[in-house]
Amino acid sequence: MNTPSTQQTTPRTALVAGASGLVGKHLLELLLEDPRYGTVQVLTRRKLKKQHPRLEQLVVDFDALDQHAPFTGVQDVYCCLGTTMKKAGSKEVFRKVDYVYPLALARLAAQGGAEQYLLITAMGANKGSLFFYNRVKGEVEEAVSKIPNYKSIHIFRPSLLLGDRKEDRLGEDLAGRVTKLLRPLMVGPFRPYRPIKARDVARGMLHAAFSGSRGVVLHASEDIKKLARTNPKV
Template identity: 50%
Template structure:
């Protein structure tokens, strides 16, 4: 498909990675239309971007929006912000799976999603368990090109203040220099690097199921 004919849909475009991804896709000019699914309006001036205010609990009401070339899922929250495990699971599992099903029905070629390092459905940690479950369920769908990105600690300017992550971010600037060899994959990574890697893979010819660990994400970002 000619790059100028491609269309994209982004879930989570107001978040840390999603916001960076929107800017990168605009700059690259590979898509004639970029649909942004959001709970509330945001200010964006590029004419190729179309904001859709939707009820994520009823995504099945918007099948037409998923008739795109590539679907990017950057949804994610924390249990603290979600207030409960059930609410967390809804954002990090239910919404992505529903979006993926609609993407398949709509004929999307690629589905690209951010999970997390340590994603494992058998994990004792609820966060990693849910991330692993969403990966497992996505693999069972008939997605032509499923691309899973597992970043380590994300760095970048968030809309909300998170004390724990701010402290970890400061520590990571020192620790990253010590993480070499097998430990390299545990280095903290900039949200912009994850977004760059996602856009690069979207522009590639990769098919099937592809999983990118944090160090691989960084390597791809550095090349683009």
């Protein structure tokens, strides 16, 4: 585990949305283990079983997130919210989870004085895409990037995520197995499409938060892997 930076005298406060998800659960563990954070707040629809002296759980209604604001005293906001079309059941619900909620959180946190916003989207995110999934991801990237006041906004675009999921995603599981078999062949122009471990995405997010970067920073999947390897102890 990292030792606290000599320049970091006051423990920071992190706010996490989506802490029960594939990446979020790994991120929560890393944040609670990191001495640079004195408090880790979690926005959740229902209380998590996880207990820790530095963990604060805020049970919220994401459809009325402004009623729970302002989120003051928070420096770093990690947004791991996301769903699939199958789980959402409709384009409307998907857009709500992957666009409306992350954008609302970003705006409210900025109003509360947050310094950084770290958002997971997906490889292929493009507001001009013909594919609804990629288009929504691109639209939320653009909208969040326009929010003033943040010192830095980090956007992470992972490829297919590998890890143990709570829900059954047969298609993604099958794709993960196939790409793992094809991994030795995924070189050159195909290298960016290699799957990535969810824990590596979490590691990359944590490292990016302390990288000192300013402005809007896009992290492609291969870049996230490099960030995760920067300090393997994280």
